[in-house]
Amino acid sequence: xxxxxxxxxxxxxxxxxxLSLECTVEGTSNPNLxxxxxxxxxxxxxxxxSVGIGQISSEVPQNxxxxxxxxxxxILSSKKLxxxxxxxxxxxxxxxxGYTFGSGTRLTVV
Amino acid sequence: EDQVTQSPEALRLQEGESSSLNCSYTVSGLxxxxxxxxxxxKGPEFLFTLYSAGEEKEKERLKATLTKKESFxxxxxxxxxxxxxxxxxVHSVTNAGNNRKLxxxxxxxxxxxx
Numbered sequence: 001x002x003x004x005x006x007x008x009x010x011x012x013x014x015x016x017x018x019l020s021l022e023c024t025v026e027g028t029s030n031p032n033l034x035x036x037x038x039x040x041x042x043x044x045x046x047x048x049x050s051v052g053i054g055q056i057s058s059e060v061p062q063n064x065x066x067x068x069x070x071x072x073x074x075i076l077s078s079k080k081l082x083x084x085x086x087x088x089x090x091x092x093x094x095x096x097x098g099y100t101f102g103s104g105t106r107l108t109v110v
Numbered sequence: 111e112d113q114v115t116q117s118p119e120a121l122r123l124q125e126g127e128s129s130s131l132n133c134s135y136t137v138s139g140l141x142x143x144x145x146x147x148x149x150x151x152k153g154p155e156f157l158f159t160l161y162s163a164g165e166e167k168e169k170e171r172l173k174a175t176l177t178k179k180e181s182f183x184x185x186x187x188x189x190x191x192x193x194x195x196x197x198x199x200v201h202s203v204t205n206a207g208n209n210r211k212l213x214x215x216x217x218x219x220x221x222x223x224x
Contacts, residue, residue, distance in 0.1 A: 006153075032210050042216070043197075043214050043215065043216040043217065044154075044197070044199075044214040046211060049211065088151075090153050090154075092153075094210045097156075097159055098142070098144045098156050098159050099144070099146075099154075099156070099199075099212065100156065101153030101154050101155075102153050103152055103153050104151070104152060104153045106151065
């Protein structure tokens with residue numbers, strides 16, 4: 001069966017510090033992968049998606065970047081965090097039946 | 111422009127009091143409508159996929175239906191453990207390529223009192 005792992009679960013980082021969130025998928029090959037941010041009252045905002053290794057599409061200009069170094073690994077990064085980067089970050093992969101989400105990372109930038 | 115609207119924003123029910131959540135959509139061509147449940151601090155959990163008007167799917171106390179303009183999530187005799195935010199999303203012809211992007215509603219926060 002397919003599983004998706006996302007870590008860490010919570011993170012508190014100072015403004016200006018770097019960020020690296022990792023997501024890995026098991027039990028499937030060449031998945032479409034997604035990074036979402038969820039803020040209260042604003043729903044799920046798609047940040048990046050990837051249809052293959054090294055293929056990244058950005059949906060929203062921002063302080064973040066994404067990379068896919070391996071087929072089943074998706075990384076969300078920032079060189080310098082802003083206060084506005086705080087939020088709940090979700091990784092997901094898709095099949096024709098829908099999306100499967102990771103457990104999320106609560107990021108607080110202080 | 112593709113759009114998904116969920117109503118109500120919040121709903122509080124007594125245990126056993128049945129009700130329905132609404133998801134109305136405006137898309138260029140529906141490829142699939144998805145319902146998810148999300149508990150606080152967790153990722154959304156898949157419930158149903160509906161593809162064509164008239165289709166219905168059931169799981170325990172939940173039943174999802176689909177028309178050409180909206181979907182309903184019917185909750186029969188809810189229990190406190192059904193309390194969660196319910197999210198609706200659509201996959202449209204606009205995003206029918208390889209990216210499989212979804213358009214998301216803002217969700218309905220459901221609380222069920224014991």
